[in-house]
Amino acid sequence: MTGDKAAQTAPVFAGRRWFFPSALLHELDPDASRSGRRPRRTARDWIVDFACFLLAVLMGLLGAETLSNSPHLSPALVAADQLIGALSCGAVWLRRRWPLGLAAVMVPVSFVSETSGGVAVIALFTLAVHRPFRYVAWVAGVQTALVPLYFWWRPDPDLPFLASVVLLVVLTGAIVGWGMFVRSKRQLVLSLRDRARRAETEARLRAEQAQRLAREAIAREMHDVLAHRLTLLSVHAGALEFRPDAPREEVARAAGVIRESAHEALQDLREIIGVLRAGESEDTGRPQPTLAALAALAAESREAGMRVTLEQRVTDPATVPASVGRTAYRIAQEALTNARKHAPGTEVTVTVTGGPGEGLTVTVRNPAPEGDVPHVPGAGQGLIGLAERALLTGGTLDHGPGPDGGFAVRARLPWG
Known part of the structure; x- marks a missing residue:
């Protein structure tokens, strides 16, 4: 039954595999869960990861431009910041394999490197999508607690201190909320799929049970009919045995009844082959409707x-x-x-x-x-x-x- 279930489920996703994230497809597709290996990236995963990489690079370039306009930073610090930012952008490709580790590492890295801020945002979003809220709360809480210290160390020349802190805290909360929304949506898809699988299994079992009960009822009816036919045949055969001197007309009539009863019993016997019987202790004398x-x-x-x-x-x-x-x-x-x-x-x-x-x-x-009918x-x-x-x-x-x-x-x- 497990193989049939997998064969029925796999075609549903055969034409839409690229649309699902690999983690979600791993749960939806029974074949993927049997391999025991980490799910491979789908086409959608590659597109999303490349878009995240480009976004991290873009935000890193904006941070590098801000650093170049800061006269109080030495060229060595600017170069170190940009190097750390470049390495962080490359680490974006590891976000699916180690979402918690990448998000935890990016908290201190983004504190010392302004060009790594975009990678920290992407890592926090990935953590919210792929891990439970308790991990997200710890990482986001530490990152939020460092926000005032960050702007005290590197004040924004265009915004006041309080406005900068509030803006970054709101952005962090929005990223976490968006990630948790995506996670809950995926869990809803899995729940609905699991519910549909259970409903299909239950419906198949109910149909099989109904067919079995119908076969049992038909077998009982066939048993009754065969008993009636064979009893009739036995009575007429016994009459011929005990009255060998009966008139020819009676003998011919009894033989015709025996022949017809045997023919109908054979027809009923052909129908009963393959039909399961419910039991041997049922009453076999009830009349059958015609x-x-x-x-x-x-x-x-x-x-x-x-x-x-x-x-x-x-x-x-x-x-x-x-x-x-x-x-x-x-x-x-x-x-x-x-x-x-x-x-x-x-x-x-x-x-x-x-x-x-x-x-x-x-x-x-x-x-x-006509009118409202009560639901039965x-x-x-x-x-x-x-x-x-x-x-x-x-x-x-x-x-x-x-x-x-x-x-x-x-x-x-x-x-x-």
Whole structure:
């Protein structure tokens, strides 16, 4: 099941891998998490990292221009500052592998090097995206505490001391807030994806359980029918055994019944192959409904308060195979039950048409209910079971809303 799940999930990201960050893709893609290696950069990662590198270089150049206009700094200090800034810009490419280490190192480096300020901002943002808030709080807190000391050591010639401190503190808070927002958005994507995976797994398990229950119910019905056929065959065979002197007409009639019962038992046995049985201790003597019981089903529904119209246009209904008749009855029964739950007060039309060689068609329709209808919870297990019944008899079943807002169930069953 794990392999099937991975095969179903991987195509979702096959065409959009470049759009996701490598860390997020590593969590979304099951194949990436099995390798045990650090996720490789995606095309999006390269674009973002190169943009961060250019931004750090640009801010370093602006800082270098500010240093060149400071008469109180010696050329040696300016050159050392620019060298440190260049090394810091190269360290931007390490921000994904060591976000906490880079951010912690950049706190003292940016304090002594003005051209490293852009790298410190990028490192703090990366830390906020990739690590929990407690690490971000420590690094950002230390960096904020050094702000007044930094401007006391290197005052800004264009802004007052207080304005410079407030501006840099606000910028630090904005960077941290933006990074935490990106992190929470990524966590939301992972949460939604995990929720969708669980929902798909639960839906698949419910569908498998519904199919299994439907197969078990069909197996019980087939067992009952086979018991009836074989009992009938045994009775007539026993009569021939104990009355060998019976008239030829009775012998011929009993032989015909035996032949017909054996033929129908073989047909039912073919249907039961592959169907799981629920148990051996079930009652095997209950009668099974057939197509002739549809009239009684409609009358029973009318007595329950439904408006049911039954239209039967079946050629020679007495020759409908028992298994097909049972399936048609169960489909009509489940469809009427659904209409009573989800569309109370509407007129339900049950139409049965067909003939030998052309198949049997069962259609149950109801219009949209009027007014507000109370919501009745349901997981669609009945419809899954009906589809399984139709499939096991060699037919098909489809269902869905109609253009008028109503609902229709249509089954086509073989009758050859």
